[in-house]
Amino acid sequence: MKLTVRELAKRLGCPYEGDGELEISGCSSLEGGRAGAGDLVFLAPSQTASQARLRPLLEATAAGAAILPPGEAFDRLPVIRSENPHLAFIRAVEIFHRPFRPAPGVHPTAAVSPTAKLAPGVSIGALSVVGDEAEIGPGTVIFPLVSIYPRVRIGADCLLHSGVVVREDVRIGDRVVLHNGVSVGADGYGYLRGPDGGHLKIPQVGTVVIEDDVEIGANSAVDRAALGETVIRKGAKIDDLVMVAHNVEVGENALLVAQVGIGGSSKIGRGAILGGQVGVPDHIDIGEGAIAAAKSGITNDIPAGGFVSGSPHLDVRVWRKFWAAAPQLYGLLKEFKRLRARVEELEAELARLKNS
C-alpha cells in the first residue's frame, strides 16, 4: 500500500505543504529512530516536556513526511497539517497497517452447536467451540481456539482472540475486544467458613455483562457475580492480567491498567483511572474520575475526583510530602536523641543555676 502525500492528506482531510508526490507506505514513531524514507511520523503540539523532547528527533528523522500542528515551523520534509496530529496519525496508521482479520465463515474444525445462532458475517476460527443457544452478532470474529459456553450472547463487530473463554449466560455488547486468554464469567471467590475450618462454596450463579466498546487485555479475568451481575460499563478499557471479582461494577470509560485487582462488590466510578498493580478490596467505592496511582493499596472509599497514592493509600499530596520526608526519618531519630540530651543538660544546668 502506497499513497502520495497529496492523496494521504486528502484522505485525512488535512492540508499539506511541500512535495505532494512523495510516496508514503507506512507509519513510524519518532522515538527509536526506526523511521525510513517511506514512513510518516507526527509531532503533537509541544505543550509538554515529552513533546519538547521529540522536536530534535523530528530534525534528525529519516522519515519521508510528518504530520505537524499548524504552528510548528518545519520545511525539510513534506508536512501534513492537523490541529490534532496524533488523531490524524492514528487515521493514517489505520490506512497503512491493517491488522490480521480472518475471513467470515465457520472453519470446518470448529465445534458449533446446532442450536447456536450465528449472524451473517461472523467468523468462527479453527477449533473453536460455540455452545448451545449461544448467539453471536454480525461481523464478530471468533479467532481459533476460543471457548464460548452455552447461552452466551455476543453483539456485533467484536473480536475474541485465541484462548478466550466466555462462561455460560455471559452477555457481551458490540465492538468488544477480548485479547488472548481472557476469562469472562469464571466463578467468583466466595466461601462460608465451616465449623471445622473448611470452606463451603457460595454458589456463583450470577453472570457478567460487558457493555459496548470495552477492551480487555491478555490473560485478564472478570468473574461472574454470586447473584446478579458483574458489570463492565461501556468504553471501559482493561489492560493485561487484571482481576475483576464478582459483583464489581466498572464504570463507563474507566481505565484499569495492568495487574490491577478489584475485590468483590466494589464499584469503580465513571472515568476513574487505576494505575498498574493497584489493589482495591471488597465493597469499596471509587468515585467518578478518581485516580489511584500505580501500586496504590486502597483501604477505603475514594471520593469523586480524588487522587491517591501509596498503600495504604493517602491523598497524593500527603503521600508526596511523606515520601519526601521519609529518607530523613532515620537521621531524625538520632538527632532527636541528641536534642533530648541537650535539653536534659539544659535542665540540669538551670537547676544548678537556680540552686546556686
Next chain:
Amino acid sequence: MKLTVRELAKRLGCPYEGDGELEISGCSSLEGGRAGAGDLVFLAPSQTASQARLRPLLEATAAGAAILPPGEAFDRLPVIRSENPHLAFIRAVEIFHRPFRPAPGVHPTAAVSPTAKLAPGVSIGALSVVGDEAEIGPGTVIFPLVSIYPRVRIGADCLLHSGVVVREDVRIGDRVVLHNGVSVGADGYGYLRGPDGGHLKIPQVGTVVIEDDVEIGANSAVDRAALGETVIRKGAKIDDLVMVAHNVEVGENALLVAQVGIGGSSKIGRGAILGGQVGVPDHIDIGEGAIAAAKSGITNDIPAGGFVSGSPHLDVRVWRKFWAAAPQLYGLLKEFKRLRARVEELEAELARLKNS
C-alpha cells in the same frame, strides 16, 4: 423451577411463617435492589455493622420471601427461619440455580489417547486433549479446550474448565475445581548463573499434587517442583491470577486471594490467609492460621497465628500505628528544626546568664 415457601422450607429443613403458598423461583441479594416478587433473600444475624446496614434493605425489598434468624422481627413477607440463614440460603441457591454441566461422554472432536483411562460418567468436552496413560475419575467434567498431558491422574467429581492445562504426571484429588486458564505443572523458575552472565536452566522434573476439595481461580499458575512435589493440601482455595512457585506447600484450608505470589519452597500453614496481591519470597514459612493483609510484602517467617501487613511486613498493630503517624512526619521534620533552634537559643541565653 418453582417451589412454594412451604415446599422450600421443607427441603431446607426449616420452619416458616406467613403465606406458605407463595411461589419462589430464584434467589437474590438484598444489596443492589434487584430482588423481584419471585425471589428469596436472606439476612444473617445482625451482629456486624455490615449486617445492620442491610436491615433497611430488608424493609424495602421487593422480594417474595426471606430467610431470617429466629430473633429477627419481620412479618411483611413469608419468612423461613434458620439459625444459619446464609447456609440455608446457599442450599436454596443450589436448588434454584443449577450451573451448567455438560452431559457425560466423550465429544467426538476430543483427542483422547487410546491408553487414557476414563472412569464411568466422565465428560470430555469438545476439542479437549487427554494424553497417554492419563486417568480421569468418575463424574469428572473436562470442559472443551482443556489439555491434559500424559500420565496425569485426576480423581472423581472434578471440574476442569476451558483453557485449563495440566502438565505431565500431575496428580489431582477429588472434587477439585480448576477455572479457566489455570496452569498446573508448568516448569518452575530455576536457573544457575553461568560465568558469562547467562542462565543455565535447572531441570524442573518434579510434579504437582493437588489434594481433595481444592479450588483454583482463573488464570492462576501452580508450577511443578524442581524435584519432588509442589503440594496444595485439601480444602485450600486459591483465587484468580495467583502464582504458586515450585516446591511450595499450601496448607489445608489455606486461602490465597487474587494475585498472590508465593516464591519457591515456601510453606503456607494450615488455614493461613493471604490477602490480595500479597507477595511471599522463596523459602519462607507462614505459620498455621497466620494472616497477611492485602498487598503485604513478606520478608521473613510469620509465626502461627501472626497477623501482618505492609511491605516490608510489620505486625499489624505496629503497621497501624506507623501509618497513623506517617502523615505527620513531614510536619515533624519542620517542627523538629524549630525546636532545635529554640534549644540552641536557650543554650545561648543560659550561657549569657551564667557569664553575666
Next chain:
Amino acid sequence: MKLTVRELAKRLGCPYEGDGELEISGCSSLEGGRAGAGDLVFLAPSQTASQARLRPLLEATAAGAAILPPGEAFDRLPVIRSENPHLAFIRAVEIFHRPFRPAPGVHPTAAVSPTAKLAPGVSIGALSVVGDEAEIGPGTVIFPLVSIYPRVRIGADCLLHSGVVVREDVRIGDRVVLHNGVSVGADGYGYLRGPDGGHLKIPQVGTVVIEDDVEIGANSAVDRAALGETVIRKGAKIDDLVMVAHNVEVGENALLVAQVGIGGSSKIGRGAILGGQVGVPDHIDIGEGAIAAAKSGITNDIPAGGFVSGSPHLDVRVWRKFWAAAPQLYGLLKEFKRLRARVEELEAELARLKNS
C-alpha cells in the same frame, strides 16, 4: 534408567570415591527428606549459610550417593567429586529425568495452514492451529491446543506448551520456551482521550521479537508494539504472570520474577533483575545489572548497577534505614511533644530567672 556410580561419574566426567557398583536411578534434593536408596543428592561448597544448613541433612540422608565439592569430608556413601556440584547434579538430573516430549509429526487433528512451512522434525500437537505463512524451525515442539497466528516465525528447538497464543507476525528465535497460557503479541494498551471522556484506540500494529534462549512462564503476556517492536533479548528469563507492555525492551539475560509488570516503552538493561511483583511505569530506563527487590514500585530511571527497594523505590541502603526506623515513628511523635513541653518549661523558667 539405572546407572552405577562408576558409569554416572564417567558420564559426568568426574572422579568418584567409594562403591562404584552402587546403582543410581534418580535424583533428589537434600531438603524435604525424600531421597531414597537409589537417589543421588548434592551439596554445593559451604560458603553460604543456607549451604551450611544442608550439611546435617547430608549426614542423615537415605540417598545412595552424593556429588560433593573436593574439600567436603564424607565417606558414608559413594561420592562423586565436582568443583561445581550443582552443575554436575543438573547434568545427572538430565540423564535420569527426561521431561515429556511428543514425537515429531503433525497430529491429524491439528489445523495447519497449507501455506505454513514446517521444518523437519517439528511436532505439532493435537488440536493446535498454525496460521497462513507461519514458519516453524527444526525440532520445535508445538504442544496440543496452541494457536499460531499467520506469518509468525519460530526458530529451532523451541517448546510452545498448551494454551500458548502467538499473534500474527511475531518472530521467535531458537531454543525459546513458552509455558502454558503465554500470550505473545496481543495489542498494547494505548488510547487517545476523546473530548467526550471516551478513549480512541491507538492501533497496535507493531510486533514482538523474542530472541534465542528466552523462557517465559505460565500465563505471562508480552504485548506487541504500537509501531516497531517489543523486544525480549537473548537469554532473558521471565517467570509466570509477568506483563510486558508495548514497545518495551528487556535486555539480554535479564530476569523478571513472577508478576512483574513493565509499562510501555520502558527498557530493562542487560542482566537486570526485577524481583516478584515489581512494577515499572512507562518510559523508564533500568540500567545494566540493576536490581529491584521484590514489590518495588519504580518511579524513575535506575542507573546501571543500582539496587533499589520499596514503592516509591529508594536506594536499598536508604530503604533499609528507613524501615529500621519506621516502627519508632509513632513513639517519636509522642516523645517529641513531651520534649517540646520540656523546652517550653525551660523557656518559662529561664524567663522567670532573668526577671527575678
